[in-house]
Amino acid sequence: MSSPQQRLPREQRRDQLVGVARSVFATRGYRTTSMDTIAEAAGVSKPVLYQHFASKQDLYLALIDDSSAHLDTTLDAAIGSTDDPHEKVRATYRSYFEFVVSHREEFIILFNSDVYEPGAQERIRSLRERTASRVMTALKSYTDLDDIQARMLCRTLIGTAEVVVKQLETTPEIDVDTAVSLLTQMSWGGLQSFTTK
Secondary structure: OOOOOOOHHHHHHHHHHHHHHHHHHHHHOOOOOOHHHHHHHHHOOHHHHHHHHHHHHHHHHHHHHHHHHHHHHHHHHHHHOOOOOOHHHHHHHHHHHHHHHHOOOHHHHHOOOOOOHHHHHHHHHHHHHHHHHHHHHHHHEEEEEOHHHHHHHHHHHHHHHHHHHHHHHHOOOOHHHHHHHHHHHHHHHHHHEEEOO
């Protein structure tokens, strides 16, 4: 933890504050977290915190933006990692579940938060739309589905993945490897009937 007297370059300080705030918000929730709490956890004065973020909402939106960019990059890498449709399905599921498990605080910020401000909700909606568009584009690249059909199946696949996340949280016997294997087998079994390649 940095002491209040320790001076850091502006970007390094911002990164530190974002990291501390992510942990505090993920643990305590948005509503019960104050800027005082975050400043204390970061070892800085509240004026220093306000030099970087105008308000608690501004700070939280920065967390959403950072975590969204991380998830976007993760999914892009998975979808672009292979041209084989079956392996693309597997890689996408794996990247999503590993993000949930390995970057738990970011996942909570994005999908399990108690924040309802319009700005935050709009950013989450935009992230979901980008994710859906990625999956829909991938589906259309190796099936003969039209836009409406691909979007419906895409949302079904995403919804299924979100349900499985809850199973990962509550059922210790199910790990990422098991979840990836089961969902890949189930999803690919159905998607094969639509493939054009």
